[in-house]
Amino acid sequence: MRGRAITLAARPEGMPVPQDFALRELPVRPLRDGEILLRNRLFTIDPASRNFMDDRPGYRAPLPLGGVMRATVIGEVLQSRNDRYAVGDLVRAYAGWEEFSVVDDDNITIERLDPHPDIPLASYLGALGWSGITAYVGLHHIAGIGPGETVVVSAGAGAVGSVVGQIARLRGCRAVGVVGTSAKARLAADAFGYDAVIARREVPDLATALALALPDGADIYFDNVGGETLDAMLPLMRESGRIPVCGMVAIYNERGEGVPIRNLWQVLVKRLTMRGFLGYEHKARRAEAQRQLETWVLDGALTPVENVAEGLEQAPAAFVRMLSGDTVGKTLVSLPG
Numbered sequence: 001m002r003g004r005a006i007t008l009a010a011r012p013e014g015m016p017v018p019q020d021f022a023l024r025e026l027p028v029r030p031l032r033d034g035e036i037l038l039r040n041r042l043f044t045i046d047p048a049s050r051n052f053m054d055d056r057p058g059y060r061a062p063l064p065l066g067g068v069m070r071a072t073v074i075g076e077v078l079q080s081r082n083d084r085y086a087v088g089d090l091v092r093a094y095a096g097w098e099e100f101s102v103v104d105d106d107n108i109t110i111e112r113l114d115p116h117p118d119i120p121l122a123s124y125l126g127a128l129g130w131s132g133i134t135a136y137v138g139l140h141h142i143a144g145i146g147p148g149e150t151v152v153v154s155a156g157a158g159a160v161g162s163v164v165g166q167i168a169r170l171r172g173c174r175a176v177g178v179v180g181t182s183a184k185a186r187l188a189a190d191a192f193g194y195d196a197v198i199a200r201r202e203v204p205d206l207a208t209a210l211a212l213a214l215p216d217g218a219d220i221y222f223d224n225v226g227g228e229t230l231d232a233m234l235p236l237m238r239e240s241g242r243i244p245v246c247g248m249v250a251i252y253n254e255r256g257e258g259v260p261i262r263n264l265w266q267v268l269v270k271r272l273t274m275r276g277f278l279g280y281e282h283k284a285r286r287a288e289a290q291r292q293l294e295t296w297v298l299d300g301a302l303t304p305v306e307n308v309a310e311g312l313e314q315a316p317a318a319f320v321r322m323l324s325g326d327t328v329g330k331t332l333v334s335l336p337g
Helices: 122-123 129-142 161-170 180-191 204-214 225-236 285-300 313-324
Strands: 002-008 019-028 035-045 072-078 090-096 099-104 111-113 148-156 176-180 195-197 217-221 237-245 273-276 305-310 330-334
Touching: 002 313, 019 273, 019 313, 035 090, 035 122, 035 161, 035 313, 072 122, 072 237, 090 099, 090 122, 099 148, 111 161, 122 330, 129 161, 129 204, 129 217, 129 285, 148 161, 148 225, 161 176, 161 217, 176 180, 195 204, 204 225, 217 225, 225 237, 305 313, 313 330
Parallel strands: 148 176, 148 217, 176 195, 217 237, 237 273, 305 330
Antiparallel strands: 002 019, 035 072, 035 099, 035 330, 072 090, 090 111
């Protein structure tokens, strides 16, 4: 048995290009005890994958040349040597840009999926997947969100950020989003209900624009980008403010040190709490998060947004569009069959 996959052909210099990827047909090995074989129906395109393409230390090992690009998948069980999963089950797991995946109980996110019939399956990789779970965990269990607070989120129209903004509104907070362009700002204001949105690429000075939008400062800054936005936000935090750090997309394509953080002194001045976290390390919160997110979606209170590319061969282009800031919501690839 063989299946197609997208592999890492070369380590990118800055923004990835098509030549950095290869579409290959690979053997699918026989199952061992405890394993299942998935025919994948959807997989995620994640900003964090850019980190793994470089040969440098990170929170996961770098992807070897020739390795399959990593992603969360939803697949149907074709074969099983694991009593927990039967043929025909839908499973969400951490695997790759590939048609078939072999996974077992040691997989960092594996679970049987029971999607609600009124919610598209794609949403279970976006607002109801680990992007939404990360937003929920970051706000509730890392930042300790409370009603009446002001919440700022960078990449506010992205997979995680768009959910952060909506949860902030649902929890009775003032929500301010930072996005790339004025077109995204208009969409984010309409679709996600932000009280204010800043188009960082189109303002003369980001720090000034943020200060105007935050006359009383911010209680929570949910950081997805780092760099200039993080530096500009530090002086605008209220005393005892919280900064959950989910991503640093502003430096993912940088080979050097990236943007200097000049305002770190404010962590002491304001007695701030700044904490990096990975959503999948909070598995004990997954069921709570998914129940609440699903309830909000069914009630029409939370809007999931996915942009879906059709076909495995479209994954590299979808990845570049996402890293370039040309997408809204969660970027996914759908596989036929």
